[in-house]
Amino acid sequence: MAKNVSLDSMDQKVALAKRCSHEGAKAGAKAAFFATVATAIPTYACGKMLPWARANLNPTAKALIVSTAAGMAYFIVADKTILKTARQNSFKQQV
Numbered sequence: 001m002a003k004n005v006s007l008d009s010m011d012q013k014v015a016l017a018k019r020c021s022h023e024g025a026k027a028g029a030k031a032a033f034f035a036t037v038a039t040a041i042p043t044y045a046c047g048k049m050l051p052w053a054r055a056n057l058n059p060t061a062k063a064l065i066v067s068t069a070a071g072m073a074y075f076i077v078a079d080k081t082i083l084k085t086a087r088q089n090s091f092k093q094q095v
Helices: 007-049 051-056 059-094
Strands: none
């Protein structure tokens, strides 16, 4: 037996999904910014101070370290935020 789903109900679900993903993207961007700052400062400082890092880490390696940390922070925080808001919305709809 097929359920009759109204168009308004589907529009509301789509709007909630867009809001969840937008909140996740904003939170992920904030986390990526802070991760970039938190990894760039020590990475470039080590590149100046430590002889091993000066000899073995070229600018591309330093940029790769920083961008990897930023990318991981973005995806982890965005995923957790999207799941959290989706869970909150599902509890609101049940009650």
